[in-house]
Amino acid sequence: MKTPKRIEPLIQDGLVDEVIRQLMSGKEAKVYVVRCGEEIRCAKVYKEAEQRSFHHNVNYTEGRKVKNSRRARAMEKGTKYGRKAQEEAWQSAEVDALYRLAAAGVRVPKPYNFLEGVLLMELVTDDNGEAAPRLNDLVLSAELSRDYHRIMITQVVRMLCAGIIHGDLSEYNVLVGSEGPVIIDLPQAVDAAGNNNACSMLERDVNNLTAYFGRFAPELLNTDYGKEIWSLYQSGKLHPESPLTGRFERNEKPADLVSVMREIDATLKEEEARQLYRQQMGK
Numbered sequence: 001m002k003t004p005k006r007i008e009p010l011i012q013d014g015l016v017d018e019v020i021r022q023l024m025s026g027k028e029a030k031v032y033v034v035r036c037g038e039e040i041r042c043a044k045v046y047k048e049a050e051q052r053s054f055h056h057n058v059n060y061t062e063g064r065k066v067k068n069s070r071r072a073r074a075m076e077k078g079t080k081y082g083r084k085a086q087e088e089a090w091q092s093a094e095v096d097a098l099y100r101l102a103a104a105g106v107r108v109p110k111p112y113n114f115l116e117g118v119l120l121m122e123l124v125t126d127d128n129g130e131a132a133p134r135l136n137d138l139v140l141s142a143e144l145s146r147d148y149h150r151i152m153i154t155q156v157v158r159m160l161c162a163g164i165i166h167g168d169l170s171e172y173n174v175l176v177g178s179e180g181p182v183i184i185d186l187p188q189a190v191d192a193a194g195n196n197n198a199c200s201m202l203e204r205d206v207n208n209l210t211a212y213f214g215r216f217a218p219e220l221l222n223t224d225y226g227k228e229i230w231s232l233y234q235s236g237k238l239h240p241e242s243p244l245t246g247r248f249e250r251n252e253k254p255a256d257l258v259s260v261m262r263e264i265d266a267t268l269k270e271e272e273a274r275q276l277y278r279q280q281m282g283k
Contacts, residue, residue, distance in 0.1 A: 004032065006045045009116045016043065016120070023131055028187060033123060033131065041112065042131075044119040046091050046187075090187055091117055097164055097189040104162035105240070106155055107182045124177040124184075135181065135212070136171040145216035151181055152209050153225050156202070158240050159183075160233055165190040165198055169205035171212040192233070199230050224248040 003011060003019050010016040018035040025031075029046045091114075098111040098121065110122040124132040140148065152174070159166065166173070166189060173185040192198045206226035214221035223246030231248065232238035 004045060006116065006118055007032065007043055010043065010118055010120065013115065015113055015115065040123055041120060042123040044121065046117045093189055094187040095119060097186040100162050101159060101164060104158055106158045106162065109182060109184060124175045124182045127178045132175040132177040134172060135174040135176055138176060140216045142217040145213045148181055149209065149213040149220055153244065155183060156206060157229055157238065157242060160192055160202065160229065161238060161240050163192050165192050165202045166205050167201045170208040202226055202230055
């Protein structure tokens with residue numbers, strides 16, 4: 001097929017030898033099957049911001065650090081350079097997440113290179129060597145659904161232990177390769193420690209998975225892994241092999257508002273006393 005213009009720099013640099021076919025076109029990118037020497041890989045070509053149907057916002061980018069202060073200021077002001085820098089940061093977030101997650105043992109495609117808005121990575125394949133299907137394209141048995149659900153919850157835990165939350169995880173962002181489920185599409189990955197929306201996004205990811213697998217194994221709909229995982233993470237007790245029950249006991253005890261107001265009142269009085277003391281000492 002004709003080489004897409006965005007992939008031409010990779011061919012010129014010897015990173016890609018041939019574009020075989022287009023694999024898919026999604027809300028944020030087009031993916032092509034490419035030949036790199038004797039290996040078959042895939043090239044994810046990110047769409048321009050105005051062409052995407054998925055628009056990043058502060059809920060996802062909160063907590064992401066920009067080392068270059070000039071770029072950070074430009075991004076904050078929304079200048080032309082700032083918008084370009086923001087777009088580059090959005091794209092490179094997936095590359096950074098893939099490297100971190102692969103190192104943490106999470107099932108993600110292996111990244112190889114990132115150039116000019118094109119991510120070159122592993123092509124996930126099925127038992128026949130063909131491009132792996134998405135999870136949503138499969139009809140699962142109850143047994144396989146329970147097995148895949150267990151695997152995916154384990155992957156979510158490993159991601160969180162690596163400081164990352166997918167942020168848009170569902171059956172549409174999981175491929176089923178020859179060795180089982182593989183997580184894809186991570187440009188909106190969330191910094192677990194630096195994002196105020198981290199808890200709700202983690203729970204949404206887990207609930208999406210539970211709802212999907214619950215179609216085939218209804219007993220999964222009664223689990224509450226999201227809150228259990230986040231509770232362990234907050235308390236510093238979460239690790240990749242943490243035993244999980246799928247149950248979470250909510251604290252239904254009403255807040256003691258009288259005690260809370262008493263503490264606030266005492267704090268205010270202490271501050272007033274300090275201010276008065278400073279005024280007296282200044283005379």
